[in-house]
Every structure is written in C-alpha cells, then in structure tokens.
Amino acid sequence: MPPIARVSRRGQDRIRAGHPWIYRSDVAAVDAEPGDIVRVVADNERRLGWALFSSASQIVLRMVSTAASAEPLDEREWLSERLNAAVEYRTSLAIDSTAFRLVNGEADRLPGLVVDRYGDDQGTVLVVQTLTQGMDRRIGLITELLVQQVAPRGILARNDPKVRRLEGLDEQVEVIYGEVADQIEVRDGALRLQVDVRRGQKTGLFLDQRENHAAAASYARGRALDAFTYHGGFALRLASRASSVLALDSSAPAIAATQANAHLNGLTNIETREVNVFDELRELETSSERFDTIVLDPPAFAKNKASVERAMAGYKEINLRALRILAPGGHLVTCSCSYNVNEEMFLAILEQAATDAHATVALVEKRMQSRDHPVLIGVPETHYLKCFVLRKLR
Secondary structure, three states: OOOEEEEOHHHHHHHHOOOOEEEHHHEEEEOOOOOOEEEEEOOOOOEEEEEEEOOOOOEEEEEEEOOOOOOOOOHHHHHHHHHHHHHHHHHHOOOOEOEEEEEEHHHHOOOOEEEEEEEEOOEEEEEEEEOOHHHHHOHHHHHHHHHHHHOOOEEEEEEOOHHHHHHOOOOEEEEEEEOOOOOEEEEEOOEEEEEOOOOOOOOOOOHHHHHHHHHHHHHOOOEEEEEOOOOOHHHHHHOOOOOEEEEEEOOHHHHHHHHHHHHHOOOOOEEEEEOOHHHHHHHHHHOOOOEEEEEEOOOOOOOOHHHHHHHHHHHHHHHHHHHHHEEEEEEEEEEEOOOOOOHHHHHHHHHHHHHHOOOOEEEEEEEOOOOOOOOOOOOHHHOOOEEEEEEEOO
16 A cells, blocks of 8 residues: 555645645645655545655645556656656757756656756756655656666756755765766857856756846847846847946856856957945946946845845845936846745836836836746746846836
8 A cells, every 4th residue: 555645625725726735734644754655635535646745844745646546656657757748848949059957846747856958069968956855765766767868978966955955855966877077068049158067056057047048138239237147148148239248246156157158159348247236236326327238137035935025125226226227218137036026026126116216117028937947837836037128218
C-alpha cells in the first residue's frame, strides 16, 4: 500500500480548483517519509490523486496527478513523460538563443524542479535545481532521464537557493554528470554572453527577462540608462539602437561582467558605474541629467508579505526618480519580480510616482516573464515578473 495523506475540505477545494499546493493546516493526517509520493484522499477516503510529500515545509503536499487510480504512480513514467513534454514545448518556441529554461516547476507540472539550458560550441550544459524534498530525492532519476532526452555534455546541480532551507535541504553546488566549464559562452539573438553557471545569479543569467531585453531595444533611442544592470542584459540590447548607455549596479562582479560582455560584442557606447543605484538616481536628478530611454530592473524588493510596504516605497522611489530624469517623449521600461507585489499594486505605485513627478505618462505595453517561463492559470505564484513600458508625454 502506498503512503496516504488525508486532506481537509479546504484542501479538497484547492485540488478541485487546480492549485497544486496543500498547506500543513489542510492536511488532517499523513504517514510517509520525506519526499514520498503519497496517495491523497478526502475525509471519506475518496481518492483525489497523488502528491510529493514534504516533512519540513509549510507546503506539505505538491500535487503531481489528480488521477484516482488504484495503482501507485509510476514515478519513472511520470517524470519521463513530463520532462519530454517540457523539452518539446521549448523546442516548439524556436527560441533565438542557446540559453533558456527547459523546466519551470509547477508550470510544467514538475513542482520544485527547475532546469535551465546553456549551449555553446562544445555542446549543452544543463543547470538543475531541486527545490523540494520530493525532487531532491529523485535527482538521480532526473539526471538519467535528462541525459537520455537532451544528451548534454554536463549537468550542474545548482542547489544553493535559500528556499531549500524551508525543505530542510542542504545548499550545495556540484557537477552530477559529465563536465561543466567555469565559463560558458552562449548566444542570445545576435549577442554573445559569458555565463558563470556556478556563481552567477539564479543559474547564471536572468533568462526570464530574455524576451523583455529584446522588447526594450525596440523602444531605445538617444541616451539610455540601465539601472540594476546585472550582466548587462538590457544595456547590451539598448546599445544597438541608443547613442549611449549608462549601466548602473552596486555589484563589482556584475559591472565587470557587463564590461566583459560589451567588449565581447564590440560595443563601445556603454559606460558602467559601480554605485548604489538609489543614490545615483538621486544624484542624476540633482544634476539635471536627462535620458531618452530608461530601464529599471531591480532585484525582488518584497521576498515575503512582511516586506511589502517597504518594497512598495522602494519601487515608488526609483520610478519617481526615473520619471523626473526621463525626457518628454522618452520610454521607461520598469520591472518588478516580487510576487508579493502584484500587477495591480505595481500599477498603483507607478501612478503615484507619475503624480509626484508631475509627469503625464501613457502605458504602452504590459509584459511578463519569457514564454519558456509559463504561468499556470489558477496558480498566481507562477506569475511573478511584471514589465511595463511607459511613455512620458510631458
């Protein structure tokens, strides 16, 4: 008999609504080992499906199937089928890049699993993150299946996100298959980028912004500013159309990477500054500087609900400064990757910033994360990235 988890009426309602997460408060009873695949049942023993069990997290169950089958879930068949579907979907997108996301957790019905692909002339490297007990326990099988389906030259387990602590998992980075170089050169459209998959943010690049980088370039003109540039994702794209680009970041390694990527692509119109971005925006305003194109892509200011109020103040501050130094007719591409600050809240912040800046602003375009990071309908947690394009009329 498989392990069984019994859920409350509220837990049953979440499953019926299509949300894969069942919290500890809605699990009436469970007898299982960490990472087990458990049969989920209602209080009347009606079968509701199968889930990965976590003994440590507040998210105790992550649904992987709503099949009411009597036979236990075949985990090899389940993982193989879902991994194959995820890979086939990315292939269908015909992405003009050798770096993109292959598996996006819940949105690919593989909760707690992230797989990013980085390709160069030597082949493909996969960077895997197993963020839950269930996926971490199956890293061997996941590796085997990825080798069969993708045939990479190497796989790196980039398991250093702090969220693993909530699952009682260690943080570590290790090669689990083949060979993985310290630096990988990838292509993104016409650009070449150097990636440090071991130490870079996320798995090396902000792949969720890839399509927004290209979109921002279509609005670029004149003098451009890229605040919180990281490795220059936006700055490098803006440089192809703007007369000059000023790229700001507080991280010395990020600035060095931006400079290296600019050199790699023969771009000579990018200036970099290692600064506190909040302070520099204020200084640019005080100095009456003006820009025709501005990008704001800060890190997540609100990583939990307790930090939302402070985060909203931070978002308003940088957008207010940006609108004051944006020339009339210019475009502001402004982003938030804080899930806890939703689209409605972010728009309200932008409205307040425009009012305080005495600027008349039009919303030109609303964007989100790239298509290889799909959003699962009914699971708002999978929609975290907001990217709005604003035009300053006066």
